[in-house]
Amino acid sequence: MKLGRTYLLNVENVTPHAHPIHLHGMNFKAISSNKREVQPLVSDTYLVLPDEKVQLALVADNPGDWVFHCHIIEHQKTGMTGYFRVT
Numbered sequence: 551m552k553l554g555r556t557y558l559l560n561v562e563n564v565t566p567h568a569h570p571i572h573l574h575g576m577n578f579k580a581i582s583s584n585k586r587e588v589q590p591l592v593s594d595t596y597l598v599l600p601d602e603k604v605q606l607a608l609v610a611d612n613p614g615d616w617v618f619h620c621h622i623i624e625h626q627k628t629g630m631t632g633y634f635r636v637t
């Protein structure tokens with residue numbers, strides 16, 4: 551991500567489980583969901599429901615490598631972990 555740019559993350563949960571998706575280093579706002587009305591609050595975590603597609607908006611305002619992962623440790627350790635690089 552380019553420092554200072556705005557990004558829209560399209561997150562889709564194709565599993566039968568809810569996943570509390572958490573981002574380090576930056577905050578986002580949930581913009582829309584196909585499952586429910588979203589509250590436009592600034593947060594670093596969003597509980598993605600089964601079959602939910604959610605759009606998370608953020609400004610890449612913090613340079614570095616920032617982990618993006620499910621907060622259920624078994625999910626995080628078995629692959630639901632990645633990172634964003636902001637430069």
Ligand SMILES: [Cu+2]
Pocket residue numbers: 568569570620621622625626630
């Ligand atoms: Cu999970």
